[in-house]
Amino acid sequence: MNVDFGLVCSSCGKPVSPAGTPSVCEDCGKPLLATYPLEDISKKVKPADLATRPWTMWRYTEIMPLGEGESPITLGEGGTPLLAIPKLAKKMGVGELLVKEEGLNPTASFKARGMSAAVTRAVAGGAPGFVAPSAGNAAGALAAYGARAGVPVRVYMPKDTPPAIVAECRTFGADVILMDGVITDCGVKARAFSKETGYFDVSTLREPYRIEGKKTMGYEIAEQLGWTLPDAIIYPTGGGTGIIGMWKAFAELEALGWIQPGARPRMFVVQSAGCAPMVRAWAAGADSAEMWQSPETVASGLRVPAALGDFLILNSVRESGGAAVAVSDSELLRAASELRHHGVAACPEGGATLAALYALVDQRHIGPEDRVVLFNTGAWLKYLD
Numbered sequence: 001m002n003v004d005f006g007l008v009c010s011s012c013g014k015p016v017s018p019a020g021t022p023s024v025c026e027d028c029g030k031p032l033l034a035t036y037p038l039e040d041i042s043k044k045v046k047p048a049d050l051a052t053r054p055w056t057m058w059r060y061t062e063i064m065p066l067g068e069g070e071s072p073i074t075l076g077e078g079g080t081p082l083l084a085i086p087k088l089a090k091k092m093g094v095g096e097l098l099v100k101e102e103g104l105n106p107t108a109s110f111k112a113r114g115m116s117a118a119v120t121r122a123v124a125g126g127a128p129g130f131v132a133p134s135a136g137n138a139a140g141a142l143a144a145y146g147a148r149a150g151v152p153v154r155v156y157m158p159k160d161t162p163p164a165i166v167a168e169c170r171t172f173g174a175d176v177i178l179m180d181g182v183i184t185d186c187g188v189k190a191r192a193f194s195k196e197t198g199y200f201d202v203s204t205l206r207e208p209y210r211i212e213g214k215k216t217m218g219y220e221i222a223e224q225l226g227w228t229l230p231d232a233i234i235y236p237t238g239g240g241t242g243i244i245g246m247w248k249a250f251a252e253l254e255a256l257g258w259i260q261p262g263a264r265p266r267m268f269v270v271q272s273a274g275c276a277p278m279v280r281a282w283a284a285g286a287d288s289a290e291m292w293q294s295p296e297t298v299a300s301g302l303r304v305p306a307a308l309g310d311f312l313i314l315n316s317v318r319e320s321g322g323a324a325v326a327v328s329d330s331e332l333l334r335a336a337s338e339l340r341h342h343g344v345a346a347c348p349e350g351g352a353t354l355a356a357l358y359a360l361v362d363q364r365h366i367g368p369e370d371r372v373v374l375f376n377t378g379a380w381l382k383y384l385d
Helices: 038-044 057-063 086-092 111-124 137-149 163-171 183-197 210-224 241-256 277-284 310-320 329-340 348-362
Strands: 006-009 032-035 082-084 096-101 130-133 153-158 175-179 232-236 266-272 323-327 371-376
Touching (some): 032 210, 038 057, 038 241, 057 210, 082 210, 111 137, 111 210, 130 137, 130 183, 137 163, 153 183, 163 175, 175 183, 210 241, 232 348, 241 266, 266 310, 266 348, 277 310, 277 323, 329 348, 348 371
Parallel strands (some): 096 371, 130 153, 153 175, 232 266, 232 371
């Protein structure tokens, strides 16, 4: 396989071959990260070169995990709008308020990005099938991209997953197993099934390329803002692939010379008060997060009691000068409704970002001159129940 990317362990730094279907570091069990010859790429590709390319996440192909002559498995993911909400910005007392509307992706959530990259790479590596645990949208995206690739999919989900997402998975032909418990319980079953069958496990951060799809949210924000970055990003965090990916993207953009050095935004994690392991770890000054016992929240994407990349999430927050905040279910639902009154079809997780903004303004983490980006990570239609 002729590729212009490599892999390295995010913890111990061990280089790993991208051949086949790599998972986590064999030495320490931590997530792998993709690397690129950024200095060489910076000499060949400039932001102006992107102008004629299709407005999807694969426009950044030189900084994506594709082998020579390969085509991605795509449904047109990425290229989502960055919506200004001036009335709400004035109410909140911030300089500018923008919403990255990820509900307009092909599978109606940001998970389409990661699954496009993961499925592309794993199919090229010979994966006979895919399996994953999911609290919802990741399963729907995997089912769609598995169908696109013609590869069978099995997903394990909690029984209280929104019915629309369960129906989505079955519509795309996935084998759906509903379980008592939470996503971590589903993960145990998914890993056992992977060992039994050889199906490739695409659990969050147990393969290296979902991060690469998610990082394109950071590239798009920079491009949409004229190759500048906002002052603050508020991100609803479960497994944390998106915040890790965007922080990686900003480092790559600096190395490429596409943005000014030192211009990275402050990264703010928001979780539900009923499942807030990252918030607790950040407040305690810990380097990792203990599992949250008995997680409860209506925002299924935030019902993730433990994250394999916890240390990477916390590093992103601390290195950026950000913070982590928890909001109640009533607060996030009320904020989602408020966003909808401004034309943004916010899901509960998207509502959590506006609820967090209220808290962060009160705590003076965010001020009147700041340009703030919120993420609506999925479409509200999936939560009609």
